[in-house]
Amino acid sequence: MKIGGVVPLIACAGCMTASEPYPVVAVAALTGGASGITGSLEILGANSGKSNATEFDRRTLAAYRVRLPDSAPRRVRLYDARACDATEPLELLADLQLIRRVGDETHFFAQSVLVRGERLDVDTETAQAFVSLVPDTPSYVIGKIAVVQALDRDDGSPGAWLACGAFASVSLR
């Protein structure tokens, strides 16, 4: 047990200390060139005691450390491709919907949620997608690319690529 933390807290009346760590098992470092989008998209660990190296499973993704140049929404998708310069039609691994800047963080937003008959983009902070962290299994995501895109065009086709990065594993703790 640690008792030392109490004394500085008393001296800090009215303030708070709060760390915001979260478990990260894979990171896609985004490079966006002229778009000004940088930072990293992160796949979070389950934090439930079960192995993080599981096959096709629902995982939480965070964009807290993605830096956007403005508050405009962008779309994030994961593609089954190993390089950001891939040109052929790419297979979609997951559509993570929107990211937006919220304060000094970037949050995921669920798009077009029905709220009392109106469609709203809802701040969910994180997004969830079914991907695998086991090599040679369907939807294996390590080495595959995450792409930040402009919003879909009016005809429904995906918007232009603004930033891209490939996921790399990170060991926890």
Added chain:
Amino acid sequence: MHRTLLPCLVALALLARGTARAGDPATPADPGAPTPPVDPAPDPTAPAAVARGELIEISGSAPEPAGAIALDGQVARRTAGALGEPLRALALLPGVTTSIAAVGYPIIRGTLPGESRYTFDGIEVPMLYHLLLGNQVIHPAFIGDLELRAGGHGAEHGQLLGGLISIAPATDAERTELHINLVEAGGFRAQRLSKTTSIAAAARVGTLAGAVKIYDSDAALYSVDQQTRLVHRLGNGDELTLTSLGAFDHVRLPPTPDVRTVQLGFHRLDARWSRERPGGGLRAGIQTEFDTVRSVTRFVRLPSPFPEIDEPPPRPPAREGGRSYGVRAYGDGELRLAPGLTLRAGLEAHHRTLVHRAPVFSLTDADDPFLGQADAVDSQAAWSALDLRIGRFTITPGIRGDSYHVDMPDLSVRHGDVDPRLAIAAELPGGGRAELAGGRYSAPPQVSVIDGPIAIGPLPMTEGTAALAGLSRSTQAQASLRVPLGAGWQGSFAAYHRDTDYAVDFGMIDKPFTSDELCAIGDNVSRTLAYRHVDVRAMGVEAMVRRDLGRSVTGWLSYSLGKIDRDLGFIRLPHDYDQRHTLAASAQWRRGAWLLGASAQLHTGRPVVYPHWRQCSPATPGFAATYDVLSEPTHLRRLPMIWRIDLRAEREYRFSHWNLRLYVEIQNASLTKEVLGYDLAREFDPPDHVTDERTLFIPLPIFGLEVAR
């Protein structure tokens, strides 16, 4: 009332009662209790501790603060509708309701039950009822007074956003009690072991095991609990207290054919030293904690209809939950610095190790790491408050610091907060009391499990869960007034405001939003949960009139008006327990050997999700019509107003050395159906869909007998 003063006043009150009891058939607080023997031996703690010449007012019981409501445990136990369990009587107090009628988890000013705290003599009780929904885990005879403080807690209380229910131990007057009813049998004994040592012990066992075996020989249902409290007074007036509380349940569900076994229980062992002096007091203690919530499902393979095909290997048992072990050390005290100026302060450190697998309560079904369970929790707290008495006013500024370190499967998190508190109490002319209290309050996420209409909490093995999401923080203020109305009547009034930013709102975990539209075609449908960073604002007024104990008719009438909203950032919704009007009344009437009781509750409906649906295509020859149904959190409808009457009758037979009490109680004697929610039902003639009310109808009779001496 300062907790550290309570034992001293109780001792003084006991002395006073003991003198008054000589020749009296029963004490006013427990009209049915047999006459305890009068101990002529002087209590070493009481007169010796009083400074010569100091005036001490003995009123028979410690005056309760205006911001709290005290309820005698024996009155609570005999309240109609409580089923013999004092905790259930709390639902009749102002500001309190329950998720459904038969469930005894108090929803205090709209906070989920897991956000409130239940303590026995300062020891936190991690579960309230056997099998989560059964009888309470503490023997009713072991309970003295209950005190409900719905908000505005002082600096001595931390990690708390909801209400505080403090259960005081029963007095140490010698008595014995045996009882049996349809669901349990138990015994209680309080005895003086010497002039300086007394012990109280209770144990109960569930009686449904046999009935369950008859229903299904492969099923099992066992529940036991025990409580022991040993008090030893030292020659210098100090007191040593050893308290043991424990409850354990074992359930084997009827095979499906898979066999699921669930174990649930806790134990607390608390050793405490306390010293009371006119100039102050000290208290120090250490507590061990053990919790278990385990579920094991053994999969049974049925004979294959295709024996020629090789069978897959057998599935290993699915194990959920586990055990946790903890230790808590605490110390607090008060020191009179000057006339009218008292300093109070305390320290606390707590460690808990949790050994578990997947959570039993499906909390991480969402695979959200922010809802992860803890492997270990360390918390420390320090608090201080100053009681400054100026004339009729007592001003109590306080401050509290809490620090948490939570070890989780994938990482560790650390949180801390400092919360200022302030209370101003006034003694009014004519014996009234008033209080303004409030401050800032913080706590790690506190789990409540929402299963359909039922909200359950607190739960063992959930400490540290969702700590990754951060602390919930609340700002509270309440104004309270209590005035004597004459003829034994007392009136109390309270108004409150509470604004809480929940790190995790467990009430929103089962309410997904959707992008789906009725009859829409396409598979690009998203489901969105919004349970993090939810702002809940509650405000209301409460009023209560009650008649003192010791009269032939005693009871109370309470009314609560509340408004509770959830702000999700993108929409504001009424809270699940936004019950605007709640009216409750309870009365006990003693006439000779009979004790008759009745309780009534009336509350306006709370909002629930109301499914909406549409016919997508009409029926055509050979094809049925198709329908689509949506249940989303913004489409709400208030349940109809509900009322209920509970009745109780008790007959006492007195014998030379013992009493026999027979009682019958009927919960929901008004035969009222409670609407729990709305479902979509299909009708065939003519073919159509209708929205149907999901109802609960439990007129619950219970019979029992108590033998006491």
